[in-house]
Ligand SMILES: Nc1nc2c(ncn2[C@@H]2O[C@H](COP(=O)(O)OP(=O)(O)O)[C@@H](O)[C@H]2O)c(=O)[nH]1
């Protein structure tokens with residue numbers, strides 16, 4: 001009976017407690033288990049509901065139904081603030097550069113976006129200036145006496161408002177777009193995103209919309225497109241077309257590069273005598289030539305145009321090389337004839353020694369590789385160069401032989417300019433097809449994030465004219481040069 005004590009009469013309410021507890025336990029056990037089943041069911045149910053609603057959305061979308069609620073604030077464009085003028089922006093930036101924090105009234109004229117962009121530009125400029133200053137110090141401490149002279153040349157850090165009148169210029173065919181776009185991308189990344197210079201594109205045919213759209217999307221400055229006029233890309237009337245054709249045939253047999261190409265000849269004549277006459281270039285003083293398939297391998301932390309301007313340079317190059325003699329058999333003789341009749345054009349302290357080993361009797365074939373050029377357009381527009389080009393053109397040598405624009409430009413620069421106006425961009429890591437220039441100093445390469453292999457540097461190798469350049473310019477070669485010849 002002991003067992004029944006709990007339910008005994010001595011504590012009758014305990015019976016009720018026990019009953020309540022039992023009920024509670026049974027309830028918990030049964031409902032607890034059910035609740036697990038429910039979670040799974042819920043997930044399944046949710047999934048089912050979701051898929052139904054997805055189906056609905058998809059159905060709605062397919063039906064073009066616009067069920068999504070657009071937030072009110074997105075329905076209307078924010079009331080646009082009137083755009084500040086370029087003058088206002090410049091003034092604002094000048095104040096910032098003078099450390100005034102742009103608190104004056106002019107700052108109020110700028111929208112938030114304009115203000116942000118202007119501040120960012122000034123910050124970037126300040127950073128670039130700091131880097132250039134450091135770099136200048138580093139370079140100077142590592143330079144040898146002759147180079148110190150160069151090192152002491154004026155800094156070329158343009159402020160955002162101090163841009164030089166300059167543009168990139170590219171002659172290209174539509175089908176070269178994707179080769180070219182890589183060149184543009186790298187020029188922008190290494191240099192132009194900081195300076196935003198314009199870019200002029202020239203073609204003997206109309207550029208396609210795709211060409212224009214893609215290049216405009218990538219260039220940070222303004223882009224301009226020109227179709228070359230017929231008279232700059234055709235046979236002049238004094239050319240004997242049969243003689244020209246026979247010469248192409250012979251050059252093909254002799255396996256001379258581009259020997260049988262008519263378009264290559266038009267291109268070389270155009271680059272020699274006409275690109276600088278294109279009206280799209282009229283407003284500029286300086287240009288930087290870029291071709292499809294080139295590479296820039298190191299960061300350029302200063303304004304190369306401004307460097308040229310501030311240091312009174314006219315013609316800048318990266319690679320120098322010997323020309324294939326068979327493409328220019330009579331070019332030097334015609335040059336000598338021209339000089340004989342026009343001695344007044346020859347500069348006093350010229351660079352003849354770079355292009356001739358015997359005081360001008362013969363041409364040693366050295367020339368600046370013109371696929372990279374940073375130069376002053378005034379030089380090509382000068383009387384000396386115009387007359388020289390006209391003289392050469394009248395001989396028909398662009399078509400009867402296969403004169404390149406590189407030797408024509410180089411001979412003119414070497415003869416009509418004092419050699420101090422020619423600048424060698426030693427610091428520009430550059431490659432065009434098989435030949436490249438890669439700064440030989442390892443520290444320099446690290447600091448400028450160069451991607452080139454110094455073993456691929458062409459400057460002191462056999463076919464290059466690099467050694468000749470250093471010797472005739474009176475420069476000391478980099479200490480590393482013997483390792484890389
Ligand atoms: N529009 C146009 N551009 C050309 C033509 N031929 C060459 N070019 C351009 O002229 C430059 C030199 O030509 P390229 O074929 O690179 O010659 P290479 O560098 O001497 O091998 C490049 O910028 C080419 O895109 C042509 O027929 N039409």
Ligand SMILES: [Mg+2]
Pocket residue numbers: 291292371432
């Ligand atoms: Mg090329």
